[in-house]
Structures are given as structure tokens and as C-alpha cells.
Amino acid sequence: MSEPVADPVPDPEPVAEQESVAERNRVAEPVEASAHETPVTSGIRRGLPRTPGGEPWPPAGTVAGRGPSTGSGTQVRPVEPDGPAEQDGVAEQDRVDDLVEASPRAALVVTATAPPRPPTAWNGTAPRRIATAAAASARPRPTWTQGIAVLFGAAALGVLAAAAVALVRTLLSFPFMQDFLAAFPGEYTSPIAVEPGFAPWVGWQHFFNVFLMVLIIRSGLRVRTEKRPTVFWAPRGNPKGKISLTLWFHQALDILWLVNGVVFVVLLIVTGHWVRIVPTSWEVFPNALSAALQYVSFDWPHENGWNNYNSLQQLAYFATVFIAAPLAAITGFRMSGLWPKKAEKLSKAYPVEWARALHFPIMLYFVAFIIAHVALVILTGFLRNLNHMYASQDAVTWTGFWVFVVSLVVIAGAWVAARPLVLAPIAKVFGNVSGR
Incomplete structure (x- = not known):
């Protein structure tokens, strides 16, 4: 049918x-x-x-x-x-x-x-994201020849470092250099008396500074590499001031870091410990050169940080606290939304391009300073140095070490938690958070 x-x-x-x-x-x-x-x-x-x-x-x-x-x-x-x-x-x-x-x-x-x-x-994905993913997957992967080039570059740096050590050791063996080291051993006695040792507030300030600096560097690098933010923050009553949540986190950390720095400087002045990191004699420069040569030769200067820093340390701390930190703050403020938009003359006198050109190199300086600082802490008396910074005592014990370990755990936890799932509820307290 x-x-x-x-x-x-x-x-x-x-x-x-x-x-x-x-x-x-x-x-x-x-x-x-x-x-x-x-x-x-x-x-x-x-x-x-x-x-x-x-x-x-x-x-x-x-x-x-x-x-x-x-x-x-x-x-x-x-x-x-x-x-x-x-x-x-x-x-x-x-x-x-x-x-x-x-x-x-x-x-x-x-x-x-x-x-x-x-x-x-x-x-369900926008075509631009599909193209981006395809372009990312099409990027060439490192080849074995590039790996060999990296190894050769590292070996070349090692050879240059060894040559520098040999050259400096040879130079210091001459009589005139021996006289130079005798006249400038690497540190000088300050004309202003200062009480030896470190108060407990120095240890706390040191921890807060490290904690904030690590997260600032992390968020700053994230801001530079983030192409399409997924979460945004805007101040209440000003939706035009919307920025990415990562940038908000970076700027919030900057504010906390500046507050911590102001407290540190005030306590330095009140307690008189500013003498430890502020040069008080022109002898700081030849002594700093002497200390640098002794570090390179691996015949290091005498460490007595409980009483006095050597001249190279003093210059490094002074540059970090009173030069690099203010420059980081000034350049960051110029690039932020806090900069007054109507100040045309001021913006013309201080172009944002200048701030962008300086801000990232300053961050690289802080990274280099942290690496060198940690290396010297380990190599010049690990337990004693950790006790100076974290236990406020001049002794070779494990107290400062365990406090240091706990601080690393806290910093690592903050590093892992610094993501939109955790940051969004905090950011909502200070503004509006949205996904677009």
C-alpha cells in the first residue's frame, strides 16, 4: 500500500x-x-x-x-x-x-x-578567540638548536664570570691595591652614633615589604601580558574609570607598599637608625669600591651587619629606599587612573611615555636587588643573618630560620590565592566588579 x-x-x-x-x-x-x-x-x-x-x-x-x-x-x-x-x-x-x-x-x-x-x-566562543587560539597553537616551539644556544650562552656567562674573578684576584695581589684595601677596608665609622642591633619592628617591616614586593612584581608582569581581561573593577559612581581586576590588584598593592614604606622611614628617623642606610661621609664611595672588589674576588669583606653595614650595602639600601621606591611610585601614579586628567600642563611636562619607559626597568632593578640580597644572605652566614632579620637577635640559632620558612609559606599562599575567584569579593568592597 x-x-x-x-x-x-x-x-x-x-x-x-x-x-x-x-x-x-x-x-x-x-x-x-x-x-x-x-x-x-x-x-x-x-x-x-x-x-x-x-x-x-x-x-x-x-x-x-x-x-x-x-x-x-x-x-x-x-x-x-x-x-x-x-x-x-x-x-x-x-x-x-x-x-x-x-x-x-x-x-x-x-x-x-x-x-x-x-x-x-x-x-560558543567568539571568532576572535578562535583565531587567537589558532595563532597561539601555531607558534613555533623551541627547537633543540635553540636549547643548545641557551646552554652555550650560559656557559659563556660562566666563563666570563670566572675570568672576572681571576682578573680581580690578580689585581688585588699588587702592592698598590693592598694599600688601597688597607686604607679603605669596605666600611667606615659614622660620625653619628647609632644603637646596634635591630628592633622587632624592623623584622615586621622587612616581612611586609617582601610580601608586598613579590605580589607587586607578580601582578605587574600579569598586567603587561594580559591581553583580554575577564574581570573588571570600576569605582562606585564612575563607570568610566573601569580597569581590569589585575590592574586594580596591582595598584592596591602599590598603595599598601607605599604606606608600609612611609611607616618604615618614619620609624627610621624616630629611632635614629637612618644612619645605618644613609651615607654620612664621602668615604662611602671608595669603601664601596673596595667592598665590591672583595665580593668579586670571593675574599669577602668582614660582615658585621648587627652593628654597621659595609659601604656597598649602605649605598644599595639607600638607592632602594630613597631613589628606586619613589621613582616606582611616581611613574606608577602617572600611569594610573588617579592622575588628574584635566592637568594638561602637568601632563605635558611629564608625559606618560616617560613613566612607561622607566617603570618596568625599575621593577627589574628590584628583582636584581632581591636576587643579590638573598644570595648574599645565604652565602655570608645564613642562620645569623636570618636571626638578624626575623628574630632580632645576634646568634647562630634556628629561630630566625623557622620564622623565615613560615613567611615563605604565607607568601606562597598569597601567590596562589591572587586570582579573580579570591580577589573579586575583596574588590567589591571598594567598587563594582563585572565580567565586561
Whole structure:
């Protein structure tokens, strides 16, 4: 028994004059349940384009006809035009729905002149992100030749360092250099008396400074490499001041770091310990040179940090506290949203390009200072130095070491927790947080 005859599909649109009566009759014929029907070569009316400025829909070359049926209804297949497949990323079913909307006659079986293409699933990601991911995956990976070049570069630096050590040791063996070391041993006695030792507040300030500096460097590097932020922060009542959550975190850390620095300087002045890091004699320069030569020769100067820093340490601490830190603050303030927008003359006198050119090198200075500082702490009496900084005692015990370990655990925990899931609730206290 044959299947029920399908109702003819009315065409609400005017039919082209060239269409024959036989063609209309053929449209109204029942669809047979056969998997081997040949397509009917009847053109389908092309409507408006799917996208502004695009070609009319359906594509040129689409034909209507009778095709296989599954027994449950009419099967519809879109027709692919001759040539390369479309790269618009639309699923086949979406194209079929659009084809049916373009003309009710497309409810008939539509077959393709080319083999059907596998459906392309829409993954819900913006095309620009797809292109970015593809470009990132297409980046060339380091080759073994580049690895060998890195090894050779490291070996060359090692050879240069060894040559520098040998050269300085040879230089210091001459009589005139021995006289120089005797006259300038690497430190001088300050004309202003200062109480020896470190108060407990020095240890706390040192910990807070390290804690904030590590997170500032981490967030600063993140700001430089973050292309498309996912979370934003804006001050209440000023949606135009919206910045990325990472930048907000970086600036908030900067403010805390500055507050900690102001407290440190005030306590230095009140207690008189500013003499330890501020040069009080021109002898600091030849003594600093002497200390540097002794460090390079690995015949290091006498360490007596509990009472007095050597001249090289004093200059390094002075430059860090009173030069590098203010420059970091000034350049960061110039690049931040706190800078007054209406101060045109001030902005012209201090261009933002200058701040950008200085801010990153200053961060590199802090990184180099931290590396050298930690290395010398380890190499010049590890336990005693840690006791100076974390236990406020001049002894070779493990107390300062364990306090130092606890501080590292706290810093590592803050490093891991510095992500939007943790930062967003904190940022909401001070403003509005959004995802766009």
C-alpha cells in the first residue's frame, strides 16, 4: 500500500512567470518512500541575504526535488554550491532552517549536487578567540638548536664570570691595591652614633615589604601580558574609570607598599637608625669600591651587619629606599587612573611615555636587588643573618630560620590565592566588579 499523499505546500510568494504548469503539478505530487529517487531540477527562489552585504539566500545552485524519506516525514538537505565549502561555521541544521524560511517550497526534499559535508558544531566562543587560539597553537616551539644556544650562552656567562674573578684576584695581589684595601677596608665609622642591633619592628617591616614586593612584581608582569581581561573593577559612581581586576590588584598593592614604606622611614628617623642606610661621609664611595672588589674576588669583606653595614650595602639600601621606591611610585601614579586628567600642563611636562619607559626597568632593578640580597644572605652566614632579620637577635640559632620558612609559606599562599575567584569579593568592597 502506498503512503498517504502529502498535502500540497502553498506558495505565498508569487511564482515566476517562466515556471511551467507541469512544474507546479510535480511539486504537488506525493513523495514516495524511496532511497534512490533522483532529484528534480527545479530552481528555488533566492531571497534576502542572511548577513548585511552578503549574497542572497539560499546559495546559488540549490535545487528542489524528491529524495529519500525516513517514513516519519519529509527529509530536507541543503545544497552545497560547486567549489570550496563555506567557512562560516554555521551548523547544517541551521542552514536547513534558513532554507525553509526562505521559501516554503523548500519543505520538499532538497538534495545536493556534491556529497554532504559533516556538520560543524558551534562551540560558543567568539571568532576572535578562535583565531587567537589558532595563532597561539601555531607558534613555533623551541627547537633543540635553540636549547643548545641557551646552554652555550650560559656557559659563556660562566666563563666570563670566572675570568672576572681571576682578573680581580690578580689585581688585588699588587702592592698598590693592598694599600688601597688597607686604607679603605669596605666600611667606615659614622660620625653619628647609632644603637646596634635591630628592633622587632624592623623584622615586621622587612616581612611586609617582601610580601608586598613579590605580589607587586607578580601582578605587574600579569598586567603587561594580559591581553583580554575577564574581570573588571570600576569605582562606585564612575563607570568610566573601569580597569581590569589585575590592574586594580596591582595598584592596591602599590598603595599598601607605599604606606608600609612611609611607616618604615618614619620609624627610621624616630629611632635614629637612618644612619645605618644613609651615607654620612664621602668615604662611602671608595669603601664601596673596595667592598665590591672583595665580593668579586670571593675574599669577602668582614660582615658585621648587627652593628654597621659595609659601604656597598649602605649605598644599595639607600638607592632602594630613597631613589628606586619613589621613582616606582611616581611613574606608577602617572600611569594610573588617579592622575588628574584635566592637568594638561602637568601632563605635558611629564608625559606618560616617560613613566612607561622607566617603570618596568625599575621593577627589574628590584628583582636584581632581591636576587643579590638573598644570595648574599645565604652565602655570608645564613642562620645569623636570618636571626638578624626575623628574630632580632645576634646568634647562630634556628629561630630566625623557622620564622623565615613560615613567611615563605604565607607568601606562597598569597601567590596562589591572587586570582579573580579570591580577589573579586575583596574588590567589591571598594567598587563594582563585572565580567565586561
